[in-house]
Amino acid sequence: MEMDRIWPLFGLRLRTPRLEMRPVRDEDFPGLVDAAVAGIHAPDRMPFLTPWSEAEPDALARSMVQFQWGLRVGLTAEKWTVSFAVLRDGVPIGVRDVQGVQFAExxxxxxxxxxxxxxxxxxxxxxxxxGMLMFAFDHLGAEWAESSAAEWNDRSLGVSRKLGYELNGRTRMRPRPGESGEEVRVRLSAAQFRRPAWDLVAEGVEPAKAQLLPEA
Known part of the structure; x- marks a missing residue:
């Protein structure tokens, strides 16, 4: 039996003009670890709520694998996360996650x-x-999308503004032990989404939806 039948999310593909996004498979781990070790952010800034990107390479690799395996084990209709490997010309360059909690309601x-x-x-x-937003709004039937970023993270917040997100409050964050900062929350409705000029090419959507939204 093919893996796409055993775990339908593995058959999902999202293609934008320059990128392919697909749910992380075990064979993606070496490339993703190499990408993360190559550097994600300046050493004096920590954009994540947990400083996983500062671990030494072997520990980073193990934690990435454990995290991704944990997402699969914990996937239910009530709470799911799809973690997409982002590839450019077939080479992993990052990860894009989308999560639903009590999504049906x-x-x-x-x-x-x-x-x-x-x-x-x-x-x-x-x-x-x-691309992720078009998948969520157009294929999953989402009505809202939420995100957040450290207040200093102008690039992330700039992407949010460009796509139509609105401010949705602030909270305190602890990026590293002994450090604190402000986290900016943002929110976007399907109607406010500023769509790009291109269309998303999505494959394997219906089997993936049946896994994520079994009551749909």
Missing amino acids: RRTVESGSWLTQEHQGQGLGTEMRA
Whole structure:
């Protein structure tokens, strides 16, 4: 039996003009670890709520694998996260996550991502977020999308503004032990989404939906 039949999410593919996004498979781990080790952010800034990106390579690799396996084990209709490997010309350059909690009632997704420094500043962060939003709004039936970023993270917040997100409050964050900062929350409705000029190409959507939304 093919893996796409055993775990239908593995058959899902989202294609934007420059990128392919697919749910992370075990064979993606080496490339994703190499991408993360190559550098995601400046050493004096921590954009994540947990400083996983600062671990030494072997520990980073193990934690990434454990995290991704945990997402699969914990996937239910009530709470799910799809973690997409982001590839450019077939090479992993980052990850884009989308999560639904009590999605059938809330019709809301949350998202997060990382992208190697080498590929930042080229509009790819906007492209991968827009692709995720089109999947969530057009295929999953989401009505709202939420996200957040550290207040200093102008690139992430700039992507949010560009796509139509509105401010949705602030909270305190602890990026590293002994450090604190402000986290900016943002929210976007399907009607407010500023769509790009291109269309998303999505494959394997219906089997993936049946796994995520079994009552649909």
